[in-house]
């Protein structure tokens with residue numbers, strides 16, 4: 001049996017979690033105050049995931065940078081490879097809010113979407 | 122348009138929520154003045170997610186959260202002048218503003234909502250010895266450069282101050298290929314949200330040096346390094362100095378409500394929050410001038426900014442209808458562990474629930490937050506953790522609020538919880 005102490009990151013409450021791992025059993029989460037926290041405790045000890053947010057250049061847009069995010073959390077180890085894959089990527093305005101800007105980022109099966117509407121300048 | 126009855130200064134989340142609420146409450150002639158070219162305020166540069174969990178039940182990024190309020194304001198046909206900077210606010214609520222397309226113009230509304238947000242404590246206020254080489258930025262300026270202009274301020278970075286912007290920028294700079302050597306924090310604890318310490322530092326192995334500060338900035342034209350030292354009782358401990366080569370020093374040393382205009386108008390300001398002292402209606406010392414959001418007190422959660430601003434908008438509408446007869450003010454005293462409350466007083470003439478927001482003076486584990494009226498506890502809530510970096514909220518039911526309004530003295534404090 002192994003106990004892992006974590007700080008929940010689902011919301012700014014930052015609940016202190018304790019996850020108990022036992023061979024062949026589901027992890028047992030304690031200290032969470034919502035279902036999201038429970039889920040976080042489980043996945044953080046098995047497959048940790050993060051939502052990646054960054055920006056991409058949109059020459060001729062107003063403004064000329066568009067903020068983007070992964071449409072769903074991706075594995076933590078895929079964060080830096082995803083940034084690498086975005087090097088040199090530029091977009092053309094207009095960009096719609098929620099528009100898919102890169103499909104299947106770094107082989108994660110998750111799309112990268114725009115989080116702001118960028119009209120032509 | 123007609124002379125607006127209500128002018129909202131600032132088009133960030135506070136200004137937008139206030140305008141939407143005022144319009145919904147029936148204010149026809151209102152106007153939002155925003156000095157930037159885009160609405161949305163600081164949210165435009167906060168591209169990370171974590172906004173709106175309380176309001177929308179999902180985690181949005183800053184721009185997405187702003188877009189929802191901008192869309193609502195558009196639907197309600199709320200006029201917003203962007204690129205319009207308010208230069209002066211008079212005691213009689215005369216507003217003098219400047220915009221490239223309108224030139225200098227004056228407005229004389231019957232009510233005003235202050236929603237100017239906050240700004241970062243500048244370097245000058247921090248008193249770091251050494252030259253003033255290039256490469257020293259506030260974290261918010263760096264955030265703006267990277268996220269809105271696509272420019273990297275440097276490649277090898279030390280961050281002073283573990284406030285949220287500093288933590289967020291540690292991750293941001295790392296993702297963009299910079300090496301963040303360390304985040305130094307003067308206090309023995311971080312003022313940032315736990316989630317940011319986990320997600321922005323621990324994920325990338327960036328050390329957080331608590332009880333540390335910058336004792337020297339090296340380099341004459343451009344930063345070449347900084348010396349960090351451990352501190353005790355606010356003073357560097359000799360012999361603990363360590364040199365960190367870097368080309369960039371980011372300062373994340375706290376935010377100050379932006380109250381130049383309020384000061385010009387003669388609005389009474391709180392020495393604790395740096396924002397206006399407000400009544401239960403969020404009305405400042407000048408009748409008809411309301412305040413909400415970071416201009417009132419620095420918030421860490423935008424959801425609460427929107428809630429507070431919604432109340433300010435509704436109260437301004439009531440003021441314009443000639444309602445809101447402010448009763449006698451009942452000040453809320455701050456007892457052990459509580460730095461301030463917003464509002465700072467209840468209105469004896471009001472009915473209905475009350476939302477009190479406050480901050481504690483240092484981190485605590487397992488304490489009871491107690492509101493006492495006339496020495497009798499009206500409300501007692503046990504909190505497992507309390508931190509100065511996380512604003513606390515206490516909601517009084519109409520019955521609890523009524524009990525408070527009858528009292529002569531009211532105190533909010535932290536108390537021990539018997540095990």
Ligand SMILES: Cc1cc2nc3c(=O)[nH]c(=O)nc-3n(C[C@H](O)[C@H](O)[C@H](O)COP(=O)(O)OP(=O)(O)OC[C@H]3O[C@@H](n4cnc5c(N)ncnc54)[C@H](O)[C@@H]3O)c2cc1C
Nearest residue numbers: 131133134135156162163171207237238286414415422423
């Ligand atoms: C780096 C950072 C990270 C954050 N992270 C989170 C998070 O993860 N989750 C969360 O919920 N919250 C977060 N917040 C908090 C939240 O974003 C803020 O509390 C909120 O945006 C404040 O809203 P506001 O409208 O009061 O101020 P602002 O957004 O600053 O808006 C004020 C507006 O007023 C305008 N203005 C100022 N003076 C004038 C003038 N004289 N004339 C005309 N216009 C003027 C400014 O240009 C600006 O647009 C974060 C804040 C920062 C700074």
